Amino acid sequence: MNKQEIINIVKTKASDKIQYFENLIAETRASNNDTKSSMGDKYETGREMLQQEINNLQRQLNEVLNQLTVLQKITSDPSEKVQNGALVKTNKGLFYIAVSMGEIVSEKQKIMTVSAESPLVKVMYGKKAGESFTVNTIHQTIENIW
Incomplete structure (x- = not known):
């Protein structure tokens, strides 16, 4: 089994997820800016819900960034026992x-x-x-x- 290929596949998957979350956050921020209005509480509630969604997406993005950091530390060296990178x-x-x-x-x-x-x-x-x-x-x- 080629462990380096596996590491590369997982890193690519993580990078794709990062790109996905960054795009989603940007789109959500753009729609948050579109809802600005002086129409009252109804729009304030909508903006707050969008902000909560942005916060949730940011948390998920940070999780994937942390996973990518873990992946950067893993080598393709052979393992004799069950451990990180095995x-x-x-x-x-x-x-x-x-x-x-x-x-x-x-x-x-x-x-x-x-x-x-x-x-x-x-x-x-x-x-x-x-x-x-x-x-x-x-x-x-x-x-x-x-």
Whole structure:
């Protein structure tokens, strides 16, 4: 498995999300400016709702920026145990431990990207190939680690 390719796919996905949120924030700000009027409270409420939406989008953008910062620190060096940057194959699937970006496809294989803070990773953290663990009554065995 090419871990550098996986890192690049996840970074691209994060960059795309950043661009998406930046565009959405800009569009929402523009529509917020359009609602300025002296018509009274009805428009003030509308502007406040748009401001809350901008704040929510900004929070999501900051989260993705933080994820990109985490990704910048991860190397493609091989791993012998489950840790940040490890690609882990269990009998249930492939997991890339870095940030939570959902499912990606590399070399025609589906890989679930998961954060080191996820319950799954917390249980398997530090384990080596051949070891087993259970999460939510689902028993898994680690087959390989890259």
